[in-house]
Amino acid sequence: MKALILSCCLIMLIMSSVHSQSDDASLDPYVNETVAQRDARMEWFRVARFGMFIHWGVYSVPAGTHKGKQIDGLGEWIMAKGAIPMKEYQPYAKEFNPVKYDPEAWVQLAKEAGMKYIIITSKHHDGFALFDSKVSEWDIMDASPYGKDLIAPLAEACKKNGIKLGLYYSQAQDWNQGGSARGNSKRKWDPEQEHDMDDYIKNIAVPQVKEILTQYKPAILWWDTPRKMNDERAEQFLPLLKLVPGIIHNNRLGGKYKGDISTPEQHIPGTGLPGDWESCMTMNKTWGFKSYDHNWKSTETLIQNLVDIASKGGNYLLNVGPTAEGLIPEPSIERLKNIGAWMEENSESIYGTSASPCRTPAWGRITTLTKGKNTTLYLNVFDWSKNGTIFIPITNKVKSCNLLVDKSQKFKTKTDAQGTTISLAGKAPNSISSVIVLKINGTPIVSDADKIKQNEDGSILLPAQKSIINNVIGSHVVYNKKKDCIDQWSNARATVDWDFSVNKAESYTISMRIASEEESTIELIIAGQTIHVKILPTGGLNTYKTVNVGKVDIDKAGDYSLHIKPTRDKWKPINLQSIQLLPK
Incomplete structure (x- = not known):
């Protein structure tokens, strides 16, 4: 009898497992x-490397100002940041009349910039739909004087010009139609926003996603945000993906579903991310149009961001925020055309490339293209030294080395057991990034020449130049070559790492070469040990002092990492030149 019961239980367990797997398969079209x-599905995305993000909606009418007051924060968040009640916000839709909207011109601009896809906000957090929604009157057709679908002509222009179309959809936040944000007391600013999120998901969000997938067949569905999206809520959207076979979706749906691409926002991961990923970033400080945000990034920064991201295996999704009339701001147009001029000559070093085989060099970035048994390394040189040299720790035999824009301009190379040295000559062909094409035999063989190793006296020097800076949203910590330091470390959310090797077990004292104006606190993590460090003022951000910060016991030889993590509520800006480990 016991055996029979055990057998029945086992069968039920197997059936349950099969049923569960079947359910998962029926929900997620890509589970198997x-x-x-x-x-094959991700190929076009990996080749593209560069796309345009468009944040556009009713929020472009107030353009950052409500009742004569400039509202802090992002332009598209003005309703939440300004705590604007629905009855005051919704009338802005009556002023949203983009009569100067020219989708063909938008697509042509993206194409001229070298972009291969466009993602536009079909519905942002304010809930306003840029398409003709049959489940809501809070859309371009019913709530605005324009009265015409904004997505359809863009989709047509994209198809005509060979540009992939992606649609952003805010599935969890909807400040006018019962989304989740009001469930958070910090964002409950209007009693009229009381809601039932499950009712919203069922009757607004899911039907609208079905509408946009059915009508426009986008190549990407860009979810945002996963706030309060548990498995049950997220699973209501998954079957809809089957409406567009091959569609790519990102990691912001929620629940346990990770999607196809990771989406770091407003930063570039120090060493990239595993799998497919895309850094979405603004040209100034806002996504949606804000009339007084003139903090434009330079063309140099934008191009070098593109190269940096490609060198780490990611895509660059660069934003524009059109006006309420339907015009892309002129500073955005100017920068996109400048990027396009660079891409016209150098896009070979971006499209279809993969990450650098070695760590980031101080002189620029490296992208990789593999064909058969041969490899092409594109050396994007930011810092071109006339009659100088650049080095990469690649020991393969060199087949050829020439300038991308002029194949007749060749460069001398020397390869040994440590790597390859390229001799530069003349002026930089491009002041922002000059590309050298280095073709080698076989798969790149990386030496340990660039690895931080222990010196003969037992000391280990970790210079700022070889640090790995991990920026997160809102932080822009950089290595400043002129100052030879980690500079602008004002954001406590950014962390810094070094990788190094140790020859033998030893106890070490640790010192930091720092400059600071105020007292700060950090955690220094090494070999499984955490050291809490109080940094005292040195006399200013240009006044450096060497400060002993503690000791660490390393019990065996091998490879290690040192990680610095600021204490968030006790962090003030510092500049950091180096860290040194000295044997006791």
Whole structure:
């Protein structure tokens, strides 16, 4: 009898498992996808490397100002940041009349910039739909004087010009139609926003996602945000993906669903991310149009961001925020055309490339293209030294080395057991990034020449130049070559790492070469040990002092990492030149 009961239980367990797997398969169209199938589906995205993000909606009418007051924060968040009641916000839709909207011109601009896809906000957090929604009157057709679908002509222009179309959809936040934000007391600013999120998901969000997938067949569905999206809520959206076979979706749906691409926002991960990823970033400080945000990034920064992201295996999704009339701001147009001029000559070093085989060099960035048994390394040189040299720790035999824009201009190379040295000559062909094409035999063989190793006296020097800076949203910590330091470390959310090797077990004292104006606190993590460090003022951000910060016991030889993590509520800006470990 016991055996019979055990057998029945086992059968029920197996049936339950099969049923669960079947359910998952019926929900997620890619749950049983093979590696080859995924590679085929993701191929265009990996080749593209560069896309345009468009944040556009009713929020472009107030353009950052409500009742004569400039509202802090992002332009598209004005309703929440300004605590604007629905009855005051919704009338802005009556002024949203983009009569100067020219989708063909937008697509042509993206194409001229070298972008391969466009993602536009079909509905942002304020809930206003840029398309003709049959489940809501809070849309372009019913709530605005324009009265015409904004997505359809853009989709047509994209198709005509060979540009992939992606649609952003805010599935969890909807400040006018019962989304989740009002469930958070910090963002409950209007009693009229009381809601039932499950009712909203069922009757607004899911039907609208079905509408946009059915009508426009986008190549990407860009979810945002996963706030309060548990498994049950997220699973209501998954079957809809089957409406567009091969569609890519990101990691912001919520629940346990990770999507196809990671989406770091407003920063570039220090060493990239595993799998497919895309850094979305603004040209100034806001996504949606804000009339008084003139903090424009330079063309140099934008191009070098593109190169940096490609060198780490990611895509660059660069934003524009059109006006309420439907015009892309002139500073955005100017920068996109400048990027396009660079891409016209150098896009070969971006499209279809993969991450650098070695760590980030101080002189620029490296992208990789593999064909058969041969590899092409594109050396994007930011810092071109006339009659100088650049070095990469690659020991393969060099087949050829020439300038991308002029194949007749060749460069001398020397390869040994440590790597390859390229001799530069003349002036930089491009002041922002000059590309050298280095072709080698076989798969790149990386030496340990660039690895931080222990010196003969047992000391270990970790210079700022070889640090790995991990920026997060809102932080822009950088290595400043002129100052030879980690500079602008004012954001406590940014962290810094070094990788190094140790020859033998030893106890070490740790010192930091720092400059600071005020007292700060950090955590220094090494070999499984955490050291809490109080940094005292040195006399200013240009006044450096060497400060002993503690000791660490390393019990065996091998590879290690040192991680610095600021204490968030006790952090003030510092500049950091180096860290040194000295044997006791």
